[in-house]
Amino acid sequence: MADEENSPDYCPEKITPELNDVHADKSKIANKANLLQWMEITVSEPEKRTNASMKMQDTFIVYLIETRVTDENMKGFNDGATSLWRRYSEFELLRNYLEIMYPTIVIPPLPEKKASYTWQNAATDKFDPEFIERRRAALEVFLLRVAAHSILSKDKIFLGFMQQDAGWKDTVYNTDFQSKADSKLKAISASFRLKKPDRFEEVKNYANELQANISNLLKIRARMADKLYGIHKVHGNYARVFGEWSCIEKDMAEPLQSAGHYMDVLSSSIDPMLEEEEHFADQLKEYLAFGDALRSVCRKYECVQYDLEKAEDTLSSKAKERDMLVQGKPAGAFSITGMKSKIFGSDTPEQRDLKIKQLEEQIKQAEIDVKQATQETQLHVQSALKDIERFQRQKVKDLHDIFTNYAIMQIKQCKKGIAIWTSAKDCFAKI
Amino acid sequence: MESLDLNASVKSDVTVSRSSSLIANFKLDEDIDAETKDLFIVVDDPEKHTSTLESYITFRVTTKTNRSEFEGCELSVRRRYNDFLWLRQRLEESYCTHLVPPLPAKHSLKRLDRFSNEFLRIRQAALQKFLTRLADHPVLSFDRNLHVFLTAKAWEFQSHKKQGSGILSRVTDSLHNMGASYMMKNRPPEFVIMHDYTQTFGEKLGVMDRISQRILKEATDYLTEINEWAPCFTLWANSEDNLKPTLLAMSKTVEDCAKELKDMLDCTDDNFAQPLKEYVLYTEAVKGVLRRRDAMQMEYDMIVEELGKKKEEREQLTQQMDMLNDRMVVANADLKADMDRWHINKQRDMKDIFLNMADRNIQYYEKCLEKWEAMVCNIQVKEEKQETSVVTEDGLIVSNST
Numbered sequence: 001m002a003d004e005e006n007s008p009d010y011c012p013e014k015i016t017p018e019l020n021d022v023h024a025d026k027s028k029i030a031n032k033a034n035l036l037q038w039m040e041i042t043v044s045e046p047e048k049r050t051n052a053s054m055k056m057q058d059t060f061i062v063y064l065i066e067t068r069v070t071d072e073n074m075k076g077f078n079d080g081a082t083s084l085w086r087r088y089s090e091f092e093l094l095r096n097y098l099e100i101m102y103p104t105i106v107i108p109p110l111p112e113k114k115a116s117y118t119w120q121n122a123a124t125d126k127f128d129p130e131f132i133e134r135r136r137a138a139l140e141v142f143l144l145r146v147a148a149h150s151i152l153s154k155d156k157i158f159l160g161f162m163q164q165d166a167g168w169k170d171t172v173y174n175t176d177f178q179s180k181a182d183s184k185l186k187a188i189s190a191s192f193r194l195k196k197p198d199r200f201e202e203v204k205n206y207a208n209e210l211q212a213n214i215s216n217l218l219k220i221r222a223r224m225a226d227k228l229y230g231i232h233k234v235h236g237n238y239a240r241v242f243g244e245w246s247c248i249e250k251d252m253a254e255p256l257q258s259a260g261h262y263m264d265v266l267s268s269s270i271d272p273m274l275e276e277e278e279h280f281a282d283q284l285k286e287y288l289a290f291g292d293a294l295r296s297v298c299r300k301y302e303c304v305q306y307d308l309e310k311a312e313d314t315l316s317s318k319a320k321e322r323d324m325l326v327q328g329k330p331a332g333a334f335s336i337t338g339m340k341s342k343i344f345g346s347d348t349p350e351q352r353d354l355k356i357k358q359l360e361e362q363i364k365q366a367e368i369d370v371k372q373a374t375q376e377t378q379l380h381v382q383s384a385l386k387d388i389e390r391f392q393r394q395k396v397k398d399l400h401d402i403f404t405n406y407a408i409m410q411i412k413q414c415k416k417g418i419a420i421w422t423s424a425k426d427c428f429a430k431i
Numbered sequence: 432m433e434s435l436d437l438n439a440s441v442k443s444d445v446t447v448s449r450s451s452s453l454i455a456n457f458k459l460d461e462d463i464d465a466e467t468k469d470l471f472i473v474v475d476d477p478e479k480h481t482s483t484l485e486s487y488i489t490f491r492v493t494t495k496t497n498r499s500e501f502e503g504c505e506l507s508v509r510r511r512y513n514d515f516l517w518l519r520q521r522l523e524e525s526y527c528t529h530l531v532p533p534l535p536a537k538h539s540l541k542r543l544d545r546f547s548n549e550f551l552r553i554r555q556a557a558l559q560k561f562l563t564r565l566a567d568h569p570v571l572s573f574d575r576n577l578h579v580f581l582t583a584k585a586w587e588f589q590s591h592k593k594q595g596s597g598i599l600s601r602v603t604d605s606l607h608n609m610g611a612s613y614m615m616k617n618r619p620p621e622f623v624i625m626h627d628y629t630q631t632f633g634e635k636l637g638v639m640d641r642i643s644q645r646i647l648k649e650a651t652d653y654l655t656e657i658n659e660w661a662p663c664f665t666l667w668a669n670s671e672d673n674l675k676p677t678l679l680a681m682s683k684t685v686e687d688c689a690k691e692l693k694d695m696l697d698c699t700d701d702n703f704a705q706p707l708k709e710y711v712l713y714t715e716a717v718k719g720v721l722r723r724r725d726a727m728q729m730e731y732d733m734i735v736e737e738l739g740k741k742k743e744e745r746e747q748l749t750q751q752m753d754m755l756n757d758r759m760v761v762a763n764a765d766l767k768a769d770m771d772r773w774h775i776n777k778q779r780d781m782k783d784i785f786l787n788m789a790d791r792n793i794q795y796y797e798k799c800l801e802k803w804e805a806m807v808c809n810i811q812v813k814e815e816k817q818e819t820s821v822v823t824e825d826g827l828i829v830s831n832s833t
Contacts, residue, residue, distance in 0.1 A: 206670060213667035220660045227653035234649060237642045245635040248628055252778060259785065396673040403677050404810060407684070407803045414800035418793050425789035431782035 035153035038071035043140035103300035104384035108145035109289030111138030117218040211291035236267030259427035308373040315366035528762035532564035533712030
């Protein structure tokens, strides 16, 4: 979860992250690459709550978020832990806010809303303790990822999410992030109108490939879990037969009975195994969701690029119009101006000069616009590519760890299988 | 023929007296295997014959022995499944109170092609087992028909087969048996136990057979999924540079584990499922013998009853009764001796079957363990290499910006 970025001054949205008053120790904070270096964050104790005041019964789960300052040089050290409750929808609000405010950052994803890629016995009910526990773990990972990010970790709303109990929601709405969200609508269709969809095309393709690959893995894993579960549970039937069979045997009775016991052990050993594997699946699902986050960054780039292209279009059309006027021809053979001049007669030279002058001014303005848009785009591209690179490094490390852990889990399971079958073998040997 | 039978009852009496302690018995049995075994039969080399009317498979049956009735110590003939069937029928007719080992079912349940290698491999193993069991049997191994089966040339064998139909007597016999088992009331307690035992044992075997089929099916499905899983990693590796080694290692290991699973499944079929099936059939054979014994007892009981009714024919009937009683005693002794032997065999075979199953599973897990451990080592080494490369990459970025 370590983050290698440390350039606190690049932030295209010009939001200087103000910290809570409690920790307004700016100079010291500026020295820190991210929040995790001086703060401990945990999500724990999921609890079921029901909102009875509403007409419709609203039952939901809240999670306890605790933070504790771990660096003795920072303010708040020795203050003990702050803690507050948040529900999933509040996490969603936080993420929506971050996604809109930081368009060049690959925002860490939240755990899935509904269980996907499940197998027959996996917990899918949203109030199932196992499902809640997995969601809790994933929410913690989300907070830690945000806290590990050099830019996101300094966001005021994010800090408020963890420390400001009352009125946090209002603070979020007051940032007016939703008005920016409306421009997102534009983004949806922007990609179809873009003249030169380049640089980010590759990233977009990559995101698609990543998702296709992971979803393939998950799909087959779910089917494998089904089968593996079946194999183990059917072995459990031997336990019953051995038990019944031992009743009619003399010398074989005891070994058969104890062998039956180990068949029972084998059959029940699959449950914790698959529970552990579910954790592996969750980690892959996080990267499946990262695919969406990547695409969202691409879409926002398309938006900026679209603005630039629009400004360029305006500039070139104005320039064309002016050139025509200077040459004394009406702009465009069948333009409205052309029609007007035919009907009302040509403009007087004074009128024409005035128009040219007006156009010159508009062109100047358009040039400034283009310049600004170009700069903005460049800045956007720069920071977005930088963050994507950060994401890629993180991803390589994480996936490497995920697969290593998977292998270690398999090793553990093999050892368990060997142990059980060796015990069973000892029983059979006594027949 | 007579002398052989006498010989048999003497021999079986010996076995009966031995059954005092099972452990001692077990040892003795092994001793017999090692020292007194003088008839070795091998079934191998299936060959397809095609004629205008039918095509069939023959197996080579090779006999090694120093028994005097065999000319020469090594003989080899070719026999087809129908010949085995004929042999078993004749044995069952001649020794209706002995336990004749079973033959594999005529058709495969899995609907395998009867000329496919898998089918032939399984059938060959089953025929081998059949002949080995016969060769180890103190009475059956001296049978005249078995001798012909093992030694006669093709044409001789065919003409021998045509002698004596035997089938008619079998039909009436089996009809007789059918009723006998149901009407039997005063079975001696030891045979009641035997009867109940085979009944329950047969049921349990049936259940185990179904369980093993089910596991095989689930495991085969699992194998299909694993085989699809490995390529997913390879595919993904194509779009990743830094993760490529890890993903390829995953793919390779998953693939290796799939291979191990396949090996295990193949072995399980040969060493577990098939022997289990054989025992299902064997138990059926035991039931058949028990039925025939019951029929004999019926006949005896009927005569005793008749004796009560017809006093005037007393002399004659007493003779008949004595004869039947003798037959009954011999039959009971035969059957008990065979059952004792069968129990010892069964215990040993079951032990082997289950030990084998456990071994297969252990081996499978050990092999997978090995693969996964190798993979972890493998990618951790690569990770170290990669970390150094990342450091240099970062160094480049720093030097560019300054």
